[in-house]
Amino acid sequence: MNIDQRIKAELEQESAEIDRILGEDKGITSMMANSMKGNLGRWFLIANLFVLIFTGAMITVGYQFFTADETGEQVFWGILLVLSLQMQIGLKQWLWQEMSRSSLLREIKRMELALARMSEGKST
Template sequence: MTIDSKIKKELENDAAEIDKILAQENGGLTSMLASGFKGSMRRWFVLINIVTVIISAALLWCAYQFFTVDSELQTFWGILLIVCLQLQVATKQWLFNEMSRSSLIREIKRVELAVSELEEKQNYKTD
């Protein structure tokens, strides 16, 4: 067995273990979204969700107006449609970044806990 095949085999084993851990811990997008409401930025998270719903309604209204008004007003409603679409993207981006941040903080705290437990075990063994 060559060194390349050994490395490849170890990487595959590590990837399989990581996939098992992620499957157990990660409940998907809905659990990540729910965790955003539990974090330290929950008030902002709620506010941005409300703003996103309002922007969604405005986006639908602008799209309806764009397709139903006379051709001379289509430019106005088209520009408003694009602005609403950009606002929608911006708010969704903030929400996903916040979910990612809270997930990352949870993982860092887990690692800190694991390190402190290992340190206690090491101190216990040396005493």
């Protein structure tokens, strides 16, 4: 077997392994589940709980804003609506970053394992 055939076989094998790895990813639900298993899993659950609380608050405050009769009341409820929206945005941003971090760490570990396997294969 010449070097070109060997390189081609290695690339095909790596391509098949990458296809298998990409096929394992189930989507956003698996990313969320994996984030809950990590070191910050409790914080992830707490942040999700607060997202639900602020969603309820945002709906309630939005209803109060649109049904208020006086301008002063509308300003009050409007400010609370904006604050609850900002809290939601901040918490969801953190959740997405945590999911991304968890996914990235998993991919780095996969690469470390692949490199370890390659170095073992060359040493034998």
